[in-house]
Amino acid sequence: MARTQIKIYTLYGVIFLSVYSLFGQTDFEKYLKEQEDAIGLMIEDQNRYLENVTIEFDEYKVEQDRLLQAFKDDVEKKWGEFKTSSSKIYVDYDENLNARGSIDFEKGEIEIEVIVEDESDKSSVEKNNNGEEKLQKKLTQMVTKKADDKKPLLKDQLKNKHGQTVTKKNVRLFAKETVKDKKIKKEKFISKDGKKRIKYTIKVKLLPNHLETRASLFKKDVSKYSKRWKIDPAVTFAVMHTESTFNPNARSPVPAYGLMQLVPKTGARDAYNYVHKKDKLLTRKYLFVPEHNIELGCAYLSLIRYRYFSRIKNDESALYCTISAYNTGVGNVAKAFTGKTKLKATAAKVNTMNPEQVYKTLTKKLPYKETRKYLDNVTNRMDIYKSW
Numbered sequence: 001m002a003r004t005q006i007k008i009y010t011l012y013g014v015i016f017l018s019v020y021s022l023f024g025q026t027d028f029e030k031y032l033k034e035q036e037d038a039i040g041l042m043i044e045d046q047n048r049y050l051e052n053v054t055i056e057f058d059e060y061k062v063e064q065d066r067l068l069q070a071f072k073d074d075v076e077k078k079w080g081e082f083k084t085s086s087s088k089i090y091v092d093y094d095e096n097l098n099a100r101g102s103i104d105f106e107k108g109e110i111e112i113e114v115i116v117e118d119e120s121d122k123s124s125v126e127k128n129n130n131g132e133e134k135l136q137k138k139l140t141q142m143v144t145k146k147a148d149d150k151k152p153l154l155k156d157q158l159k160n161k162h163g164q165t166v167t168k169k170n171v172r173l174f175a176k177e178t179v180k181d182k183k184i185k186k187e188k189f190i191s192k193d194g195k196k197r198i199k200y201t202i203k204v205k206l207l208p209n210h211l212e213t214r215a216s217l218f219k220k221d222v223s224k225y226s227k228r229w230k231i232d233p234a235v236t237f238a239v240m241h242t243e244s245t246f247n248p249n250a251r252s253p254v255p256a257y258g259l260m261q262l263v264p265k266t267g268a269r270d271a272y273n274y275v276h277k278k279d280k281l282l283t284r285k286y287l288f289v290p291e292h293n294i295e296l297g298c299a300y301l302s303l304i305r306y307r308y309f310s311r312i313k314n315d316e317s318a319l320y321c322t323i324s325a326y327n328t329g330v331g332n333v334a335k336a337f338t339g340k341t342k343l344k345a346t347a348a349k350v351n352t353m354n355p356e357q358v359y360k361t362l363t364k365k366l367p368y369k370e371t372r373k374y375l376d377n378v379t380n381r382m383d384i385y386k387s388w
Contacts, residue, residue: 056281061255061265077193078115087243087250087261090153092145099134101142103153105214105245108206110154112138118188118196131186131200132179139175139204144168147248148288151217157210178204214246218259219388221294229302235319236260236298237385238378239326248290257287260297267326271300301326311347316355321346323378324362328371336365 072082078097085091088106093099099114114134143166145153158166160174161181185201207213215237222240226233243261244250251257255264262268268282275296287293305322308330312318325333334346350358359379363372 060281060283064255078191078195078197079199080189080191085249085251087252087256088245088247090145090247090249092142094138094141099138101138101145103142103145103247105211105247108157108208108210110139110142110204110206111201112142112204113199113201114138115191115197115199118198128186131198132184135179135184135200135202136172136175139178139202140171143171143174147290148285149248149290153247153249154206155217156213157206158204159207178202211241211245215241215385218246218290218294221291222298225295225298229298230306231298231301232382233388234382234385235301235323235378236294237388238381239297239301239323240294241381241384242374242377248293249288251284255284257284258293258297259290260293260300262287262293262296262300266329267300268296270303271296274303275299304330308343309347311344312350314351314355314358317350317353317358320355320359320362320375320379321350324366324371324375327374328366328368332367332371333362335367336362 068084072084075082075093075097079100083091083100083102088104090103090105092101098116099112101113102111103109104111112135114131116130116134143152143154143158147153154166156165158174160166160170161177164170166174179202182202182204187199187201189197189199191197218240222233222236225231226236240246240259244259246259248259250259250261252261256262257264257268262271262282264282264284264287268287269279272282273279282296287296301322304325305318308325309318309321312321321333324336330343331341334341334343337349338345353361359375362375366372366375
């Protein structure tokens with residue numbers, strides 16, 4: 001907001017100097033008052049816009065929560081329990097809710113589950129064949145599933161029993177052979193809608209290097225935007241690894257979306273304003289696009305480092321504070337050092353400490369265990385990507 005006001009006053013300052021040479025003092029003061037009134041209206045409009053964006057986001061979140069609850073109720077009627085996507089697990093249901101697939105990007109595992117009605121007039125063979133056919137179909141769908149950038153989520157992360165990379169051309173045969181060779185778990189249950197059903201489940205492992213394979217897909221964008229925003233690419237990769245294990249469709253209940261788990265109302269909004277000089281509500285669809293997410297994630301790291309923690313002199317100390325703030329906010333980082341949210345006082349305190357002391361303070365005094373562990377995870381994973 002302050003930047004907007006400065007730009008407006010600078011612009012009108014140039015106009016005022018030009019006009020003053022054409023009018024007398026009285027006329028100029030009248031003109032000045034008119035322009036100041038106009039500026040005041042512009043600032044009021046800007047404030048109103050910011051409030052509207054916040055209201056718009058809150059309404060968007062309420063609607064998303066309502067839709068999720070309705071979907072959850074429908075799933076539980078058939079399945080008895082609900083599974084949903086998270087930052088490191090992607091879950092996909094068929095339209096009729098009779099099949100679901102999950103990709104655990106951290107474990108490197110696909111789980112396929114299907115349900116069929118346990119009809120007494122059908123033989124066990126017929127039921128099993130029906131279940132196996134549905135497993136094959138859903139496995140085929142999951143292997144070829146595309147992210148919002150139109151690229152397969154599991155590209156080059158599976159091989160068939162003949163040692164060939166699974167592709168769109170051979171995926172159906174892969175699914176058929178996999179279901180045939182795997183031990184299928186069968187479970188009978190009565191769902192909430194009162195019907196007897198059988199659940200068939202198989203699990204399929206991704207290749208051991210699945211995480212590195214996914215990470216390599218984003219090298220170009222990480223290099224481009226890390227350089228632009230003066231962030232070490234190893235830091236960007238380590239944050240992505242920790243936040244989503246390189247799942248471009250990652251989401252969490254906060255809600256946060258995408259590879260770098262950006263929150264629309266806070267981090268994503270601040271970063272977009274920092275990059276584009278415009279306040280805007282960003283939907284999950286926008287944040288699921290890898291390039292958008294990486295651009296704003298790098299920008300947000302840069303905003304934290306070079307604006308909020310600009311007074312911290314030691315780069316290593318500033319890095320530890322930046323990583324922690326990315327996860328928990330600059331206010332909580334400030335409190336870990338001074339008990340208050342004042343950034344100037346925080347920088348002064350940090351500047352009296354060496355990097356090791358800063359790291360120790362953050363891992364001991366940050367308010368949440370998750371954030372204390374987060375700093376450990378990111379800094380340890382940076383070494384993986386130093387040579388990339």
